[in-house]
Amino acid sequence: MKICCLVKEVPDAAVQKRIDAGTKRLDRSGERTLNPFDTHGIEAAMQIREGGAVAVDEIVAVTMGPDTAVRALHKSVALGADRSLHLSDPALSGSDVCATGYALAKALETEQPDLVLLGQQSDDGECYTIGAVVADHLKMPSLTQVIKMDVSEGKLVCQRQAEYGYDTVEIALPAVISVGDAINEPRYPSLKAIMGAKKKPLDTKGTGDVGIDPSQVGEAGSKTQVLGINPPPPKQSGEIIEDEDTNETVEKIVAWLEERKLI
Amino acid sequence: MSNATEQTGPVINLIASLEESMLREAVGGIAGEYGPKYMLACADAGEPPVELWDALAEKGYCGVNLPESYGGGGLGMTGLAAVQEELALAGCTQLLLVVSPAIAGSILVSRGSEAQRDQWLPGLAAGTTRIAFAVTESDAGTNTHNLATRARQNAAGGWEISGQKTFISGVEHATHILVVARQELADGTLGLPLLFIIDVNATGLQRDLIPMALRLPDKQWTLFLDGVEVGEERLVGGTEGGMGALFEGLNPERIMAAAGSCGAADRALRTASSYARERKVWRTPIGAHQALAHPLAEAKIELEMARLMTRKASALYDAGYKGAGEASNMAKWAAAEAAVHAVDRAIQTHGGNGLALEYGLTDMWWGARLNKIAPVSREMILNYVAEHSLGLPKSY
Numbered sequence: 001m002k003i004c005c006l007v008k009e010v011p012d013a014a015v016q017k018r019i020d021a022g023t024k025r026l027d028r029s030g031e032r033t034l035n036p037f038d039t040h041g042i043e044a045a046m047q048i049r050e051g052g053a054v055a056v057d058e059i060v061a062v063t064m065g066p067d068t069a070v071r072a073l074h075k076s077v078a079l080g081a082d083r084s085l086h087l088s089d090p091a092l093s094g095s096d097v098c099a100t101g102y103a104l105a106k107a108l109e110t111e112q113p114d115l116v117l118l119g120q121q122s123d124d125g126e127c128y129t130i131g132a133v134v135a136d137h138l139k140m141p142s143l144t145q146v147i148k149m150d151v152s153e154g155k156l157v158c159q160r161q162a163e164y165g166y167d168t169v170e171i172a173l174p175a176v177i178s179v180g181d182a183i184n185e186p187r188y189p190s191l192k193a194i195m196g197a198k199k200k201p202l203d204t205k206g207t208g209d210v211g212i213d214p215s216q217v218g219e220a221g222s223k224t225q226v227l228g229i230n231p232p233p234p235k236q237s238g239e240i241i242e243d244e245d246t247n248e249t250v251e252k253i254v255a256w257l258e259e260r261k262l263i
Numbered sequence: 264m265s266n267a268t269e270q271t272g273p274v275i276n277l278i279a280s281l282e283e284s285m286l287r288e289a290v291g292g293i294a295g296e297y298g299p300k301y302m303l304a305c306a307d308a309g310e311p312p313v314e315l316w317d318a319l320a321e322k323g324y325c326g327v328n329l330p331e332s333y334g335g336g337g338l339g340m341t342g343l344a345a346v347q348e349e350l351a352l353a354g355c356t357q358l359l360l361v362v363s364p365a366i367a368g369s370i371l372v373s374r375g376s377e378a379q380r381d382q383w384l385p386g387l388a389a390g391t392t393r394i395a396f397a398v399t400e401s402d403a404g405t406n407t408h409n410l411a412t413r414a415r416q417n418a419a420g421g422w423e424i425s426g427q428k429t430f431i432s433g434v435e436h437a438t439h440i441l442v443v444a445r446q447e448l449a450d451g452t453l454g455l456p457l458l459f460i461i462d463v464n465a466t467g468l469q470r471d472l473i474p475m476a477l478r479l480p481d482k483q484w485t486l487f488l489d490g491v492e493v494g495e496e497r498l499v500g501g502t503e504g505g506m507g508a509l510f511e512g513l514n515p516e517r518i519m520a521a522a523g524s525c526g527a528a529d530r531a532l533r534t535a536s537s538y539a540r541e542r543k544v545w546r547t548p549i550g551a552h553q554a555l556a557h558p559l560a561e562a563k564i565e566l567e568m569a570r571l572m573t574r575k576a577s578a579l580y581d582a583g584y585k586g587a588g589e590a591s592n593m594a595k596w597a598a599a600e601a602a603v604h605a606v607d608r609a610i611q612t613h614g615g616n617g618l619a620l621e622y623g624l625t626d627m628w629w630g631a632r633l634n635k636i637a638p639v640s641r642e643m644i645l646n647y648v649a650e651h652s653l654g655l656p657k658s659y
Contacts, residue, residue: 033284071281078285188289191323191336194282 001173002058003045004111005081006104006118006134007038009065009072013123024226025094026124034072037119039079039186040179044117046080047184048151058082060111064092064103074197078189083201085111091207094219097125101133103217106210108138115156116176120145131178142176143169147183164261273582275574282338283345286327290349293318299354299623305480311436312480315355319346320390325360328515329368333384339581340365340515344522344573351526354623356630358481359393359433361519361638366512367394367441370458374500374508382496383460386438394460395437396512397428397486407443407456407509412488414444414457420495424459428486430637434470435482437463442488443509446502456505460497467491477629514580514587516638517595521573524598524634528566528605531627535559535609538616549612558608565601572597589652595634596644602631 011017012031020027042061049056061076061084063069073084087107095103108116116138121128128144135142147166148159160167161180171177189197207214215221239256243249257263279287297315305312319325328343329335336342343365350356368387371380386392403409412426424444434440439460445453461468467490473483500508536559539550549555576590606627610617617624635641649655 074281075285188292188322189285190321191286191327194285194289195331195336195338197281197285 001048001054001056001114002060002111003048003056003115003117004060004062004085004108004113005038005041005045005076006116006130007042007061007063007072007076008035008122008124009033009063009069010035010122010124017124019229021229023094024229028124032068032071034075035119035122035124037121037123037181038076039119040181040183041117041119042076042079042081043184043186044149044177044179045115046187048115048149049080051151053151054153060085060113062104062107062111063087064095064100064107066093070202073202075189077200077202078193078197079186080193081200084203086202086204087206087210088204089206089212091212091214091218094222095217096222096224097127097129098133098224099217099222101130102137103207103210103212104130105134105137106212107205108134110205110210114174115151116140116174118176118178120178120180128178131176135176138174138176140174140176141171142178143171144178145180146177147180149177149179149183273578273584275571275578277574279345283342286324286338286342287345287349289322290319290324290346291353293322293324294350294353294355297353297355299626302355302480303478303626306478309482310480311359311433311482312355312357313436316357316359316390316393316436319357323388325390326364326368326388328364329384329388330372333380334388335364335368335384336388339577340369340518341574341577341581343515344518344577347519347522348526348529348573351523352530353526354530354627356479356523356527358479359395359436361516361523362396362432362441363387363393363437365515365519366396367460369515370441370499370508370512373511374504378496379499392439393433393437395431395434395440395463396516397431397440398443398509399428399430401427401429407506410443410445410456411453412442412444413447413453414459415447417492422457422459422493422495422498424461424488424491424493426488428488429484430473431470431484431486433481434463434484434486439463440468440486441499441512442491443505444488446505455503456509457502458499458505458508459493460499461488461491461493465491465493475629477633478626479630513639514576514591517591518573518576518580520634520638521569521576521591521594521598524595524602524631525566525570525573527627527631528562528569528598528602531602531605531609531624531631532559532563532566534622534624535605535612538609539612555612558604559612562601562605562608565597565604569594569598569601589648592639592644592647595639596641596648599631599634599641603635606631 009032011028012033015030018027045059059081061073061081064087118131132142143158143160145161146158147161150157154173156171158169241252324346327336327338328340331337347360364387371383400410414422414424416422442459442461443456446455446457448454469487470484475483540548542549572594576594579587579590610624616622650657
């Protein structure tokens, strides 16, 4: 089995996020790091390998981004990937979710993975949808918010977190799975893995190397256009229940919870 | 990490390399899972922080300074200082990290025989061999020329060591102790210092706990050596090279003390800033009041200057430059001062809560204060700088 893990370089969590008024895109200058949600995908791949139910021949970290994204790939390798693929091309700059998903799918086609894993969201864009877009282009089934996976030859049995409870779903491989952060606790890399990360193979490919149609990527090839940016509206104040009569208060709280099917 | 070429000399990297960033993040992550509560629980139970040490050792973080050929990380003191700074930032300073890989490891790398390096360094790098360091004596203090612990060579070529040591850190978690003794000459007088590695449970070795204000799981001990026997293979640096070997360990010790102080100062400032941003007594958070904000800002500047000097000291030491001694002393001095000021301002910012045990600042106070005294006092550092950096007459 070959597992590809989609990873992304994002601004460090400690960096205050802001929108560049000129480009209407997220300002990604400053300290950057590997998207913490994607580390759960790498850990899931490692656990499949170590679980032994299927033989995992290779775990490949795949990213799309500028030169600096190499750091995210080195970190992915330190966390367990065997090698990495860096899709990097000025033509890709400004791609929206659909264009990014298309480009990543083209890169993944060259790898022919049995399983594609990624985190539930990126720490910057937080769109939650890139996995589904990639799967659509690859004509693979896809699941999101997966918090448990049992793998066997040719299929996965996944538990996914739904709005109220859990769904158990069987899915045929190859597939694209975005994992919830409750699926595992990513391990810390050993010093040996940290020091060896830069020595692992890293392929850099441009749009032409993976057959990307240039008209489908970049700002011009994106299907969405940001027309304006406004701060979110102020939060409505919550409902305050005064405790004048405790029995009545309890009834009100229970009714509130029942109304939302929380109990 | 630091490196050197003949053309440029040592390089101080102002931006952490990818490797250092990952190392810091991982160490901070592991330490964060334990935190000061774990350290206090160990201290109260009288137990060393075994679980934390083992978690760090399992990943190879206890020997990052040691050569890769012996299983270490090859990152020099720049790497090990980063580990200690992150541990201190998480409230989990490890004294054994100072004495075992930094002092004993550095001495063995530079002055150990090939056989000694083969025997000791892999274990030190793995964290399974932990060597405490015993130099201080009650009547000698910082004056190593006055050490009274004696080593007498026996007919078989081995040595018998007798004497008393005090304020020896982490013996309860150590597997061995690197003891500094002076050679007993034929006329009974004492000659040059010698360094021996003895087993922590050697016959003739006893230890008494020294109760300390500082609530740390790494304890302080008085050691009593009564004819402790070791073979000649346990003598490090030979009979002539003990003093040189001893000095090989001092700069790493100071760099580690500086790194620990920087981490503690950072922790104090983060704690204080967080509190000052939230705490509101009148209309604005107390952090808006310059009487509180300015001292914290000053402490932050002191911290960053100390960090820079610690990086310089590490880079010089790793490159084998002579200026490492001066820089290590200055880094240790600056970081200790910065930590004391930072913790003091953090306590002041917290008002009465600064003295409440649940806020942890009083424990930090004793830790910060300790580093103005040990491993070398601020006065001895100023003596060193006055004499060696400014060419002033020696005062003692």
